[in-house]
Amino acid sequence: MSRSHRRRPARRRTSSEHPRRAATREAPLRTHWLLLCTLVLTLTAALLLQGYSHHMLDDAADGTAAPPGPAGAVPAAVAHGGPVVDASAAHPRTARPADRTIALTFDDGPDPRWTPQVLDILRRNHVHATFFVVGTLAAQHPELIRQIVADGNQVGIHTFTHAELSALPPWRQSLELREAQLAVAGAAGVTTPLLRPPYSSGNNAVDDAAWLSMRRAGQQGYLTVLTTRDSEDWQRPGVAKIVTNSTPHGAAGQILLMHDGGGDRSQTVAALRVLLPELKAHGYRFATVSAAVGMADPVRDAGTGDHWQGLGLIYLLRGGDLVLSALDWLMLAAGALSLLRAITVLAAARRHRLARRTPWGLPVTAPASVIVPAYNESAGIEAAVRSLAASDHPVEIIVVDDGSTDGTADLVEALGLPGVRLIRQRNGGKPSALNTGITAASHGLVVMVDGDTVFEPDTVRMLIQPFADPRVGAVSGNAKVVNRGGLLGRWQHIEYVVGFNLDRRLFDLAECMPTVPGAVGAFRREALRRVGGVSDDTLAEDTDLTMALCRDGWRVVYQESAIAWTEAPASLGALWKQRYRWCYGTLQAMWKHRGALVRRGPAGRLGRRGLGYLLLFQTLLPLLGPVVDVFAVYGLVFLQPTRVIAVWLGFLLLQLTMGWYAFRLDGERTGPLWSLPLQQFVYRQLMYLVVVQSVFTALAGSRLRWQRMERYGSLQAPPSPTVLVPTPAAPTALADAWLAEAHTAHANGAAINADS
Secondary structure, eight states: OOOOOOOOTTSOOOTTTOHHHHTSBOOOOOHHHHHHHHHHHHHHHHHHHHHHHHHSOOOOOGGGOOOOOOOTTSOHHHHTSOSEEEOSSSSOEEEOOOTTEEEEEEEEEOOTTHHHHHHHHHHHTTOOOEEEEOHHHHHHOHHHHHHHHHTTOEEEEOOSSOOOGGGSOHHHHHHHHHHHHHHHHHHHSEEOOEEOOTTOOOGGGOOHHHHHHHHHHHHTTOEEEOOSEEOOGGGOOOHHHHHHHHSOSSSOOEEEEEESSSSOOHHHHHHHHHHHHHHHHTTOEEEOHHHHTTOOOOOEEOOHHHHHHHHHHHHHHHHHHHHHHHHHHHHHHHHHHHHHHHHHHHHHHHHHHHHTTSOOSSOOOOOEEEEEEESSOTTTHHHHHHHHHTOSSOEEEEEEEESOSSSHHHHHHHHOOTTEEEEEEOOOOHHHHHHHHHHHOOSSEEEEOOTTEEEOTTHHHHHHGGGGSTTEEEEEEEEEESOOOHHHHHHHHHIIIIIIHHHHHHHHHHTOOOOOOTTSEEEEHHHHHHTTSOOOSSSOHHHHHHHHHHHTTOEEEEEEEEEEEEOOOSSHHHHHHHHHHHHHHHHHHHHHTGGGGGOOHHHHHIIIIIIHHHHIIIIIHHHTHHHHHHHHHHHHHHSOHHHHHHHHHHHHHHHHHHHHHHHHHTTOOSGGGGGHHHHTTTHHHHHHHHHHHHHHHHHHTBOOOOOOOOOOOOOOOOSSOOOOOOOOOOHHHHHHHHHHHHHHHHHTTTTTSTTO
């Protein structure tokens, strides 16, 4: 796409001169960045919560805890006291179950498979138990928490992610307890002070670290419930062994540890069917923890605030599940599409290379008119015009100075080169300058070139050869970056060679070329007349014109041997402005020519192939860029980093392969490809943010103002041109007739704009 020179704001046009623009809003957008930041932050928060609740979940069995450490700070009342510990005061208190009383407790649930079976056995045996639930699982299965409470059982918390409290910093200990409490409050509308720390066992196993965490929990109002008897069902030793481990010896009351979650609990369920009737037959009674130690039931109805916060937590986690599932599918689709695109583009490039070995027909020797629209191009206009004058094909060169204020026209006039005509006009914009040049052109083949672009001596000759085919209405040349120094220059060089040129080969084969770049393109004058000349409806006049030609039935092709050298932006700010205009203008052109989607023939090929490709790969996929980056960070933090890095390296290898082949096709040295990995961390983000802003601007109906790109004067021209000047063909009458027809076609909208 071209770097259009910008409108000079000195003269304000009336609504009668530009009625379409007068009604267009030009207010800059700001809210779209706020919206984007809000969406990204919301997604990040959802993924962080999802990652914490799912991937920080420690599902190791409680019995796999490390051996106790030093216990010198543990009070004797705790080390040798009862299993229910109140550590809220300076002097801890403990309690034991009454004789021949068993407080049956279940850890690590709820589980949608095993918890309902456990509850069914308890109901049939008229037994109540205490369930220490993991907060994340309670949020996933709130209906099971409600059923536990409805059956008269007691509920306690087992932290939010089954984390070992003694190994956590204080802030995370509090977070684990608070979030687990909210999950229970949201699920069943109750709160509970009963806590069983994961990986805890009996009083004699409490070490200094565990005691410190118990003290912190006590200060927050929690009672720590340890165990006196472990069924060891987490080891799955067999039903008989579980029953033996669970059977008390003597009359002392017990707090029995079993599990309703955390793995296969089929042996636990089978053992319960045997254990409950057997112990009841031996005179033991079953009770909840509080009833077993003679306490009033500490479980209370949750306050309104806690209940709604708990519901919010549950819905957030469920929403996070949905978002994560959607992202999984989106990433899979994006990856598959990217891979398919790479394969298709590489295959098309090879086929295009083979196809271009066949001549277009007899050599085209007709002279061409070269039009150079110029607005404040003093930095590069001399090199551009000298390079055109050095062409090895007969040309007339028409420089249209569009009201420059930097002496551009004077520089062209001072060159005194034969075959160069200078036309001065008031500032009207690039489309106006191009139409002026087309009107003044003497020949049927017209070449358009930007004022910051230098041609090779054979560029014009190569560019017009496809016109040997009468179906060809326009030809795209091969624009190359001349200022390749530094990372930014290298990245743009890679983009031109790999992105633009590979795509153009594909578009050529599919007969749906959407853009002939303003830097180097050729046109049949007859084709330009039929579509009404160059329109100023969009900021991407080259894309708009190319799509109009395709819809009019002309074939647009790519001639990679027609090389032009152009300046690329040398700063991120300048690059942003350029690409923002390109992208926004392309969206305008796509919308203007959307009617091609339902047309047949060449117009249908443009609509369904060209516009579909642009919509999918240059609009929708870049919009997923921020999501991809956030998801990649999520994967590095919460998933397997090696897998994420492997996927990234795989796509990088694919890009390097595409780059190597594209550079080989263009005859370029592959050295700059070393910077491709770095391009993924700066340049790619800039490009998808450009798309984001362009889409928001388009949706808001705002108009992007013209902005001139800074020129750097890095172009050089041949010092001694060999000028081939064609004989003018009395252009005046021909030009007047063409202009009249073009203006009529443009005013009536022509067939091009009829359904737009």
